[in-house]
Amino acid sequence: IEIKPMTKILTSTSGQRSEHIHVKEFTDMASPSILNMDIKQLPAVHEVSYRYFSKVYRGIGVVNQNKGVEFVSHELTARPITLKSAGISFLPARKERKSSRLCAFHDVTDYLAYRSLQDGGFIRLPSDCDVIIMSDVRNFLHLLIEGDDYNRVYLFFPNDVTGNTITQTLIDRYGRCAVSCNTLYKGYSNLFQFAQAVEIPADDR
Secondary structure, eight states, X not given: OBOOOOOOEEEOOOXXXXXXXXXXXXXXXXXXXXXXXXXXXXXXXXXXXXXXXXXXXXXXXXXXXXXXXEEEOTXXXXXXXXXXXXXXEEEOSXXXXXXXXXXXXXXXXXXXXXXXXXHHTSSOOOOSOEEEEOOSGGGHHHHHHHGGGOSEEEEEOOSSHHHHHHHHHHHHHHGGGEEEOGGGGTTSSSHHHHHHHTOOOGGGO
Protein backbone atom coordinates (compact mmCIF):
# COMPACT_ATOMS: atom_id res chain seq x y z
CA ILE A 1 0.00 0.00 0.00
CA GLU A 2 1.34 3.41 -0.94
CA ILE A 3 0.03 6.34 1.05
CA LYS A 4 1.06 9.96 0.53
CA PRO A 5 0.41 13.04 2.71
CA MET A 6 -3.24 14.06 3.20
CA THR A 7 -5.14 16.71 5.07
CA LYS A 8 -8.66 17.63 6.27
CA ILE A 9 -9.57 15.61 9.35
CA LEU A 10 -13.05 14.05 9.04
CA THR A 11 -13.21 12.44 12.46
CA SER A 12 -11.04 11.52 15.40
CA THR A 13 -12.35 8.54 17.33
CA SER A 14 -11.19 5.54 19.31
CA GLY A 15 -12.27 3.23 22.09
CA GLN A 16 -8.60 2.92 22.97
CA ARG A 17 -8.46 6.74 23.42
CA SER A 18 -10.10 9.14 21.00
CA GLU A 19 -7.00 11.23 20.32
CA HIS A 20 -5.12 8.18 19.02
CA ILE A 21 -7.10 7.68 15.80
CA HIS A 22 -7.43 10.26 13.03
CA VAL A 23 -9.43 9.76 9.85
CA LYS A 24 -8.75 12.17 7.00
CA GLU A 25 -10.16 12.80 3.57
CA PHE A 26 -7.83 12.36 0.62
CA THR A 27 -6.87 15.66 -1.00
CA ASP A 28 -6.72 16.30 -4.73
CA MET A 29 -2.97 16.54 -4.41
CA ALA A 30 -2.61 13.06 -2.91
CA SER A 31 -2.27 9.96 -5.09
CA PRO A 32 -2.56 6.89 -2.84
CA SER A 33 -2.87 3.49 -4.46
CA ILE A 34 -3.47 -0.14 -3.64
CA LEU A 35 -3.22 -2.96 -6.19
CA ASN A 36 -2.38 -0.22 -8.71
CA MET A 37 -5.77 1.40 -8.14
CA ASP A 38 -6.24 5.09 -7.34
CA ILE A 39 -7.89 5.13 -3.91
CA LYS A 40 -9.37 8.61 -4.54
CA GLN A 41 -12.05 7.00 -6.72
CA LEU A 42 -13.41 5.26 -3.60
CA PRO A 43 -15.11 7.96 -1.49
CA ALA A 44 -15.75 5.61 1.44
CA VAL A 45 -12.01 4.92 1.86
CA HIS A 46 -9.97 7.42 3.89
CA GLU A 47 -6.46 7.95 5.17
CA VAL A 48 -6.10 6.80 8.75
CA SER A 49 -3.36 7.34 11.31
CA TYR A 50 -3.31 5.37 14.54
CA ARG A 51 -0.94 6.04 17.45
CA TYR A 52 -0.19 2.92 19.48
CA PHE A 53 2.04 3.74 22.44
CA SER A 54 4.81 5.90 20.95
CA LYS A 55 4.52 4.78 17.30
CA VAL A 56 2.14 6.18 14.68
CA TYR A 57 0.88 3.75 12.04
CA ARG A 58 -0.51 5.10 8.78
CA GLY A 59 -2.81 3.34 6.38
CA ILE A 60 -6.29 3.44 4.93
CA GLY A 61 -9.68 2.55 6.32
CA VAL A 62 -13.46 2.59 6.16
CA VAL A 63 -15.70 3.97 8.91
CA ASN A 64 -18.26 1.36 9.98
CA GLN A 65 -21.85 1.93 11.11
CA ASN A 66 -20.84 2.08 14.79
CA LYS A 67 -18.25 4.81 14.12
CA GLY A 68 -15.37 2.38 14.40
CA VAL A 69 -12.67 2.14 11.72
CA GLU A 70 -11.73 -0.88 9.63
CA PHE A 71 -8.01 -0.15 9.41
CA VAL A 72 -5.48 -1.52 6.91
CA SER A 73 -1.79 -0.92 7.64
CA HIS A 74 0.84 -3.48 6.75
CA GLU A 75 3.18 -1.71 9.18
CA LEU A 76 0.95 -2.97 11.98
CA THR A 77 -0.56 -6.27 10.80
CA ALA A 78 -1.03 -8.26 7.61
CA ARG A 79 -4.82 -8.23 7.95
CA PRO A 80 -7.26 -5.39 8.69
CA ILE A 81 -8.10 -4.60 12.31
CA THR A 82 -11.08 -2.82 13.84
CA LEU A 83 -10.35 0.33 15.82
CA LYS A 84 -12.82 1.50 18.46
CA SER A 85 -16.17 -0.24 17.77
CA ALA A 86 -16.98 -3.32 15.70
CA GLY A 87 -19.75 -3.00 13.13
CA ILE A 88 -20.65 -3.66 9.54
CA SER A 89 -19.67 -1.17 6.86
CA PHE A 90 -22.48 -0.40 4.41
CA LEU A 91 -21.48 1.34 1.16
CA PRO A 92 -24.45 2.14 -1.09
CA ALA A 93 -24.06 2.17 -4.87
CA ARG A 94 -26.26 5.28 -4.94
CA LYS A 95 -27.15 7.69 -2.20
CA GLU A 96 -30.73 8.19 -3.29
CA ARG A 97 -31.93 4.58 -3.18
CA LYS A 98 -30.92 1.01 -2.48
CA SER A 99 -29.74 -1.22 -5.28
CA SER A 100 -31.51 -4.51 -5.93
CA ARG A 101 -28.15 -6.27 -5.64
CA LEU A 102 -25.67 -6.62 -2.78
CA CYS A 103 -22.02 -7.69 -2.63
CA ALA A 104 -20.99 -9.10 0.76
CA PHE A 105 -17.33 -9.23 1.83
CA HIS A 106 -15.48 -10.65 4.80
CA ASP A 107 -13.19 -7.64 5.27
CA VAL A 108 -12.15 -4.35 3.72
CA THR A 109 -9.16 -5.79 1.80
CA ASP A 110 -11.47 -8.13 -0.11
CA TYR A 111 -13.63 -5.12 -1.01
CA LEU A 112 -10.54 -3.27 -2.26
CA ALA A 113 -9.56 -6.33 -4.29
CA TYR A 114 -13.04 -6.43 -5.83
CA ARG A 115 -12.80 -2.77 -6.87
CA SER A 116 -9.29 -3.27 -8.25
CA LEU A 117 -10.36 -6.27 -10.33
CA GLN A 118 -13.40 -4.35 -11.56
CA ASP A 119 -11.21 -1.41 -12.51
CA GLY A 120 -8.75 -3.64 -14.37
CA GLY A 121 -11.44 -5.55 -16.22
CA PHE A 122 -9.49 -8.76 -15.63
CA ILE A 123 -12.60 -10.78 -14.77
CA ARG A 124 -16.28 -9.99 -15.01
CA LEU A 125 -17.69 -9.05 -11.61
CA PRO A 126 -21.14 -7.82 -10.58
CA SER A 127 -21.50 -4.04 -10.68
CA ASP A 128 -23.98 -1.40 -9.51
CA CYS A 129 -24.25 -3.21 -6.17
CA ASP A 130 -24.55 -1.98 -2.64
CA VAL A 131 -21.68 -3.28 -0.51
CA ILE A 132 -21.61 -4.70 2.99
CA ILE A 133 -18.33 -5.53 4.75
CA MET A 134 -18.71 -7.85 7.73
CA SER A 135 -15.19 -7.36 9.20
CA ASP A 136 -15.90 -9.45 12.32
CA VAL A 137 -17.92 -12.65 12.85
CA ARG A 138 -19.78 -10.79 15.63
CA ASN A 139 -21.43 -8.80 12.84
CA PHE A 140 -22.73 -11.89 11.06
CA LEU A 141 -26.33 -11.59 12.30
CA HIS A 142 -26.51 -7.98 11.10
CA LEU A 143 -25.22 -9.07 7.68
CA LEU A 144 -27.72 -11.93 7.60
CA ILE A 145 -30.67 -9.57 8.11
CA GLU A 146 -29.44 -6.84 5.74
CA GLY A 147 -29.28 -9.28 2.84
CA ASP A 148 -33.03 -10.03 3.10
CA ASP A 149 -33.82 -6.78 1.27
CA TYR A 150 -32.05 -7.73 -1.98
CA ASN A 151 -33.01 -9.71 -5.07
CA ARG A 152 -29.42 -10.92 -5.53
CA VAL A 153 -26.63 -11.27 -2.98
CA TYR A 154 -23.07 -11.98 -4.20
CA LEU A 155 -20.90 -13.67 -1.57
CA PHE A 156 -17.14 -13.05 -1.50
CA PHE A 157 -15.96 -14.95 1.58
CA PRO A 158 -12.63 -16.74 2.18
CA ASN A 159 -11.91 -20.26 1.00
CA ASP A 160 -11.53 -21.64 4.51
CA VAL A 161 -13.77 -23.38 7.04
CA THR A 162 -15.18 -20.13 8.43
CA GLY A 163 -15.73 -18.59 5.01
CA ASN A 164 -17.39 -21.72 3.63
CA THR A 165 -19.65 -21.98 6.67
CA ILE A 166 -20.75 -18.35 6.32
CA THR A 167 -21.33 -18.79 2.59
CA GLN A 168 -23.44 -21.93 3.04
CA THR A 169 -25.47 -20.35 5.86
CA LEU A 170 -26.28 -17.34 3.67
CA ILE A 171 -27.17 -19.58 0.72
CA ASP A 172 -29.53 -21.53 2.98
CA ARG A 173 -31.21 -18.28 4.04
CA TYR A 174 -31.38 -16.44 0.71
CA GLY A 175 -31.94 -19.46 -1.55
CA ARG A 176 -31.83 -18.59 -5.25
CA CYS A 177 -31.02 -14.97 -4.44
CA ALA A 178 -27.55 -15.98 -3.20
CA VAL A 179 -24.57 -16.32 -5.55
CA SER A 180 -21.37 -17.85 -4.19
CA CYS A 181 -18.39 -16.17 -5.88
CA ASN A 182 -15.51 -18.00 -4.17
CA THR A 183 -15.00 -20.24 -7.21
CA LEU A 184 -13.61 -17.15 -8.95
CA TYR A 185 -10.59 -17.30 -6.63
CA LYS A 186 -10.40 -21.07 -6.19
CA GLY A 187 -6.90 -22.05 -5.04
CA TYR A 188 -6.45 -18.77 -3.15
CA SER A 189 -7.26 -18.03 0.47
CA ASN A 190 -9.42 -15.03 -0.37
CA LEU A 191 -10.21 -12.48 -3.05
CA PHE A 192 -7.41 -10.14 -1.98
CA GLN A 193 -4.78 -12.86 -2.38
CA PHE A 194 -6.15 -13.63 -5.83
CA ALA A 195 -6.05 -9.94 -6.81
CA GLN A 196 -2.42 -9.71 -5.71
CA ALA A 197 -1.56 -12.71 -7.91
CA VAL A 198 -3.17 -11.20 -11.02
CA GLU A 199 -2.30 -7.57 -10.29
CA ILE A 200 -2.24 -5.53 -13.50
CA PRO A 201 0.13 -2.54 -13.81
CA ALA A 202 -1.80 0.73 -13.97
CA ASP A 203 -0.19 1.62 -17.31
CA ASP A 204 -1.61 -1.55 -18.88
CA ARG A 205 -5.22 -0.79 -17.92
